[in-house]
Amino acid sequence: MAEQEGEDEYDECGDECGERGDVTAPSCIAITGLDSHFGMRLAERLLERPRAPRLIGIDLHRPLRLAGRLNFHRVDLTDPTADGELAQVLADEGVEALIHLAYRHSPTPDLEYDHELETIGSLHVMNACAAAKLRRLVVASSTMLYGPRSDNPNFLTESHRLRGHAEAHCVMNRVEVEDLLVDWVPRHRDTEVTVLRSCWVMGPTYRDHVVRFFERPVIPTVLGYDPLMQFIHESDLLSVYEDAICEAHPGIFNIVGRGVLPLSTLIALAGKRRATLPAPLLYRVSSYPAQGQTGDPPAGFFDYLRYLWVADGERGWAEFGAPDYSTREAWISFVSSRRLQRYQ
């Protein structure tokens, strides 16, 4: 039973400016996880489009900065009946495309809730999309799902196995989501499914546990390891989300910035210091704080700073165009914005 509290009467774009001529642009788009960084910004971007689609926001909380500009529905995706509720909403509103962003930005110690939200929530969204016969489904995923392994090739393509990391529960949840999708996609041929695997996001405003980690003045790293890292700038990722929902791009794509840089070079570029510790010591020392913050043993995060997990973005660049920011520029944009914030 969806609380139909979000019946906003003000609808910026009426039916008359819906799609006409442009076959693929959906006239009504739903965003799950609206009250997240990318949910809100994507909604704003879509509303700014010349022929703005009608937007349906789905989340637990109504973001205030979007009040009155879209129809908001409160659906708790962890609810056992969420799929039915969501299907009802999608059918009632005539939604054509849905972008699923209802994920944790950062893992929390509440492992059970994280699993309910990420895996079961995604399952509910998939079920609802199937019931409502949506034209397009965009699922945000991550290149973290490939897993940091010493035996990874230097560039992981989309066809590479998703091995995840056994000690990072959010990663494993999302691996499960992709596994579910592998079954789901062939059974629903009418729905175009786009999976966007993005690498770590950097930028002036985005914050998650990775960004918070790199905001520290002293960055702990693993002795003897210096992996190549890659980042995507938040605005580039947002453009990709926008393109993926407005145009037809079925398939799986790695969304990464151009270029790679060793971790030590990144830290030196930021003018920060490295605390280099041997892995056993580092994992022991950071074990309690890490479990308090993310609920995972530290290996679940530090292995991403230890082994290679760089993804091959060529398919994504060919499909969505090259990103404006390279890895280096995204990193510098993050660093310089934090420097400015210190003087505000």
Next chain:
Amino acid sequence: MSDGQGGREDNVVKLPVHDPAHDEDVLDDERLEALRLALEDLRREVRARLPDPKAPRREDEGIDLFALFDELRERVSTLGMSERSIETDEFGLDRQAMSRAAPLLDFLLERYWRVDVVGTKNLPTRSPCLFVANRSGLLPYDGAMLSHVVQRLLPEAGRPRFMVADWLITLPFVQPFLARYGGVRACRENADRLLRTGRSVVAFPEGVKGAAKSFAERYRLKRFGRGGVVRAAIENGVPLVPVGIVGAEEAHPVLFKSYLPARLLGLPFIPVTPTFPLLGPLGFLPLPTKWVVVFGEPVELPLPEDADDEELEISQCTAELRERIQALVEVGLDRRSSIWG
């Protein structure tokens, strides 16, 4: 505002007025003299503003702990960064580090191992190509030397990357180090990507079996992987260049292998050489043997027409390639009278 500007008026050094008509001709004596005087004025002024270095240091200051701390911090944060550039290529090769290492590689090439190169006419002028060589020794000297040789012979083609087996390139410290100097983890994905983006590759299909050869079985090539090299060459349409490397196998003559302590360290085995572990870290120094690098004729492999026979054909090609390299090794061995010359 005007006050602040006015106060500095007397300090401004008058430079000769720039005359566009004079632009073409060289500085004549008169203008040179004027410039010299202006420079002299500037020097004097800078000197006047700087604190006098000869002035006695005030003793009551003591050691400036903050300055010391700042300096230490600066040193620590840039530790190991001075010889590196802030941009690497997509496989982690660092040009600045590479150019710093070039004199050492040249020394090893010309003086230490006195590398003779045979069959340079066989080097394909078109890049990329896949160099296939015999592997020897635990440390990848042969790969580094071969790519350096190729770079010196074909400077415009770019440095070939050498493939390093998993067990070595996944070790801590080794991985970042080798990546900086052009080592790449040996796997099909990496080879394909390098060849596709126009970079030559040095591959050692013997893999760890080759590295683990003892002194007694030197220069007898082991089985060649599972045909990945041939497949990579066919699929990327690049020529295979067989290379025989002679000398590397004696640089670290493995008398026998020790397995039990190696298992504790996660290595395949610990080699016992005349100098290692007897002399400790000195044992890592390779012996100054005489090296010969023999390039064979490049092999262009066409795409097999029949998919059914593909496996068989590739395995035949691989066996053929192995024999060719074995023959090249024999050529190299014949050129030396002893391992030293």
